[in-house]
Amino acid sequence: MQIHVVNAANRHLYVAELEDFFRARHAIYVEEKQWRDDDGSGMEIDQFDTDEATYMIGIVDDQVMTGTRLLPTTEPHMLSEVFPHSCNFTGVPRQPDVAEWTRGFIVPSFREKGHGPIKGQFCGTVMEYCLNEGISRIGGIQDLYWLPLWKRFGWTVRQIGNPILIDDRWCVAAYFDVTPEARDRALARGNLDHSILVHRGPYEPFMQQYRTSRTGGARAA
Amino acid sequence: MLNAHSELLDFIERAERHPNLSLLVNDFSQVIDRQGFNAFIMTGLPSAGIDVEPMVIANHWPEAWSDRYREQVYFPDDPVSKWSITKDRPFHWREAWDAFPVTKRVQQLNGEAAAFGLVDGIAFPLRTARRWQAVVSLASHRRMDIDKKDEGLLYCAAVYFQMAANDLASKKAPPPPSLSDREQEILKWAAAGKTAWEISTILNISESTTRTHQRHINAKLDTANTTQAVMEAIRQHIIHV
Numbered sequence: 203m204q205i206h207v208v209n210a211a212n213r214h215l216y217v218a219e220l221e222d223f224f225r226a227r228h229a230i231y232v233e234e235k236q237w238r239d240d241d242g243s244g245m246e247i248d249q250f251d252t253d254e255a256t257y258m259i260g261i262v263d264d265q266v267m268t269g270t271r272l273l274p275t276t277e278p279h280m281l282s283e284v285f286p287h288s289c290n291f292t293g294v295p296r297q298p299d300v301a302e303w304t305r306g307f308i309v310p311s312f313r314e315k316g317h318g319p320i321k322g323q324f325c326g327t328v329m330e331y332c333l334n335e336g337i338s339r340i341g342g343i344q345d346l347y348w349l350p351l352w353k354r355f356g357w358t359v360r361q362i363g364n365p366i367l368i369d370d371r372w373c374v375a376a377y378f379d380v381t382p383e384a385r386d387r388a389l390a391r392g393n394l395d396h397s398i399l400v401h402r403g404p405y406e407p408f409m410q411q412y413r414t415s416r417t418g419g420a421r422a423a
Numbered sequence: 424m425l426n427a428h429s430e431l432l433d434f435i436e437r438a439e440r441h442p443n444l445s446l447l448v449n450d451f452s453q454v455i456d457r458q459g460f461n462a463f464i465m466t467g468l469p470s471a472g473i474d475v476e477p478m479v480i481a482n483h484w485p486e487a488w489s490d491r492y493r494e495q496v497y498f499p500d501d502p503v504s505k506w507s508i509t510k511d512r513p514f515h516w517r518e519a520w521d522a523f524p525v526t527k528r529v530q531q532l533n534g535e536a537a538a539f540g541l542v543d544g545i546a547f548p549l550r551t552a553r554r555w556q557a558v559v560s561l562a563s564h565r566r567m568d569i570d571k572k573d574e575g576l577l578y579c580a581a582v583y584f585q586m587a588a589n590d591l592a593s594k595k596a597p598p599p600p601s602l603s604d605r606e607q608e609i610l611k612w613a614a615a616g617k618t619a620w621e622i623s624t625i626l627n628i629s630e631s632t633t634r635t636h637q638r639h640i641n642a643k644l645d646t647a648n649t650t651q652a653v654m655e656a657i658r659q660h661i662i663h664v
Contacts, residue, residue, distance in 0.1 A: 346578055347511065347550065350586050353439075361435070364428070365575030372512065372578050 203267055203320070204400045205260045205327045210253040212403035221245070222266040223259050230307050237369070250279060250304070256408055258331060260324055262312075268324045270306035272332075272340070274410060280304055281375060285343050285366070288375040292362040295377065298409045299338045303328065322392030325355060327399050329385035334399075335408040341377030343368075352378060356387040430454055431576040438583040444591040448481045451584045458577065460561040462541060465588060468508045468548075468556045475504070480588050484562070488539035497532050507548045507558035513578050515569075516544040516560075540564040545574070547581040559585055599659040600643040609636050610662050614653045 208216045224245035231237045231246045238246060254277045260268030273279040275295050279302040282294045289295070306324070314320050332340055341360075352359045358379040365374045378384065389395070407413055434454045441447035455463060462485060467478030475498045482489055491497075498504050506519035523529065536542075541562040549557045559581040569577070602610065605626075612622045619637065623630040637649050644659075646652040656662045 346575075346582060349579070349582050350549075353586050361432075361579070364572055365579055367571060367575070370512070372575055374575075374579065 203260045203262045203323060204398050205258050205268070205324065206400045206402065207256065207258055207331060209256040209406050209408075211406035212401075215403045216259070219259055219261065219266065220257070223257060223269045224251075226266050226269060226307065226309050227305060229309070231305070234310070249283075252277075258324075258328060260320075260327075266309060267312045268306075268308050268320065270324075270328065271304050272328075272408065273302040273304070274298065274408065275300045275302050276410065279342075281342060285368075285373075285375065288343055288363045288366045288373065290363040295339070295362070298411055299336060300377070301332060301337045301340045301408065302342045303340045304342050319392045319394075321351065322355070322388050322390070323394050323398065324392070325351075326385050326388030326390075326392055326394065327397075329380055329388055330397060330399050332380040332408075333382060333385055337380050337408060339377045339379055341375070343373050343375050346372040346374045349374070349376070352376075355384065355391060357384045428572075428576060430457060431573075431580045434580050435583045438580075438587040439590075441587060441591070444481070444588060447584070447587055447591060448483070451481075451580070452483050454580065455561055455577075458573070459565075459567060460544070460563050462562040463560060465559045465585060466557065468504070468558060480557075480592050484541070485539045488536065488541065491535060491539075495532075500526070500528050501532060502529060503544070503546055503560060504558075507546050507560070508556055510546075510548045511550065513545060513547045513574060516546065519546070536562075543567045545569060545577065547578055547585075549582060549585050557585060557589075599661055602640060602643060602656070602661055606636055606640050606643075607656075607662055609633060610640060610649075610653060610656050613637075613649045614657070614662065619649075 206216065206219070208220060213220060224247055227246035228240075228244055232240050238248070250271070250273055254274055256272045258270050258272070259266055275282070276298055281289055281302060282296065286294050306328075308314070308320055308324070312320060328340070339360075341362075346365055349359065358381075359376050360378070361374055361376045363375045365372050367373075431454065434450065437450070438447065441450060452463065463481075463483050464479065465481040466475060467480065469475050469478055476493065484492070502519040502523040503516050506514060506522060520529075520533065542564050543566045544560060544562040545567070546558055546560040549559065561577070561581075608626065609622055612625060617625065619633045620630050623633040626633070637652070640652050640656075641647065641649070644652050644655045644661075646655050653662075
């Protein structure tokens with residue numbers, strides 16, 4: 203697996219992959235989990251899939267295997283717009299170096315039992331990207347039963363609110379510290395000793411303060 | 424459930440810092456007691472037909488009830504354990520009772536449980552890292568109406584309790600006892616069906632020396648006889664046959 207970073211600056215190089223990525227999200231979040239209604243498009247795209255989003259797409263043999271989305275918390279994001287009540291301990295974090303991490307998935311045909319190597323490779327590489335970009339914390343709303351996975355990685359988990367029920371599922375808002383140890387421990391769980399993070403084409407930093415003015419027409423959809 | 428929030432959150436904070444299982448279990452037991460739960464169990468859940476007993480990690484049921492439950496082999500009939508195996512969300516015991524036909528045996532089980540002070544409860548099925556199913560089940564001696572907010576935090580506390588307990592339980596397993604080369608040799612011959620006399624002949628030592636070795640082996644492996652010692656040594660990968 204190689205994990206590609208895709209954002210507004212280079213998404214023109216990933217038109218087909220992004221389409222597969224949104225189709226995979228549709229299969230998982232609309233068809234399987236039924237978190238959202240089917241709009242008939244076959245792709246799951248929400249109000250946070252904007253130019254501000256950074257995607258990480260894990261690809262094996264031209265197939266999307268894993269994917270996720272990172273959003274700056276200084277912009278509208280899921281916790282600020284949809285679940286602010288889940289952050290009742292600290293309030294909604296809004297800092298340039300804090301990223302919201304949502305829509306992380308492994309497509310069903312690649313799913314593994316328990317805390318297997320794909321999760322380690324993927325989560326470790328997300329940490330790697332965040333370290334490169336100077337992000338200090340990542341997290342968001344998640345099913346409560348994920349908590350043991352982060353603990354398994356040895357990550358520092360900061361729960362920022364009471365668990366809440368979303369469609370009959372217990373969820374909790376939590377952030378993780380971005381550190382080299384967090385990266386290395388997850389990658390080790392994934393049996394990886396080298397980087398699988400790939401960046402192609404024009405580069406745009408995650409933090410807006412480091413971005414140059416947006417190039418027009420970079421966005422495909 | 425006054426102060427449930429800060430109490431449970433404090434527990435979540437310190438759960439991973441307990442140096443051993445019994446301190447952790449005592450802490451959890453006190454915390455949930457103040458939330459109105461007087462008893463609990465944390466156990467792995469076996470697939471059908473396998474005994475649940477060895478998978479229990481922390482048992483704070485009344486002892487007499489545990490004995491009764493074991494004697495009566497209630498586990499396969501218990502609606503709460505049946506639901507724990509299949510559910511991936513917290514549930515109130517009442518939900519499980521409603522989900523299965525009320526047989527005579529279930530009536531008997533629930534009646535006896537109530538007599539032991541397990542009137543109502545809530546169960547938190549959990550999937551562990553190795554993906555076996557486990558459950559933390561809390562009991563109350565009276566009917567509980569749990570606020571949803573508190574239920575979420577109890578769930579969190581149960582998740583952290585389970586994580587910490589599993590870590591400590593796996594650390595607790597002592598390293599396999601070390602047997603001397605001669606002791607291993609004797610065990611291997613015993614595993615091949617040889618008697619003490621035969622082994623003494625093969626190894627050119629006296630029969631009483633052989634028996635002394637076998638006594639030492641039993642002491643080290645905490646076994647009653649040579650047959651059991653062979654089984655135990657194979658299980659712990661001390662000898663291979």
